[in-house]
Amino acid sequence: MNHLVDILDQKGRDVLRIDAGASVLDAVRQMVDHNVGSLLVEDEGKISAIVTERDYLRYVALDGPPDHEIAVREIASAPLIVADPEMTVDECMALMTERRIRHLPVSAGDEIVGMISIGDVVKYQLERHQSEVKYLNEYITAR
Secondary structure, eight states: OOBHHHHHHHHOOOOOEEETTSBHHHHHHHHHHHTOSEEEEEETTEEEEEEEHHHHHHHHHTTOSOTTTSBGGGTOBOSOOOBOTTSBHHHHHHHHHHHTOSEEEEEETTEEEEEEEHHHHHHHHHHHHHHHHHHHHHHHHTO
């Protein structure tokens, strides 16, 4: 236990995608509609990048053209950084911290099998620690 696959088993394996040619406005709408902070970017049937809230904020800060005129491919982050489902949660946290990313696609071979956010990792770790504290309290009070 304590691998990314454990988090995916809890949260689900839905992966939201958007076409690279779609407008930035469409990407933002989809993120808002699904209450997520990132979408995988698909170009000619292949995942090529990720577009995140942070990518959008950088774009807006630069006063680019209107959101409906710019394609997702122009603001998306590439190359894609991915994790293996058997990566430990601690390794994942270290990777996210080192690379300063908050969304990490999980890939088994050539297939994206899920998406992990920093929020998912924190929630998982918190639940694990709370469980350990409860177990230790029960052990101590049972004596």
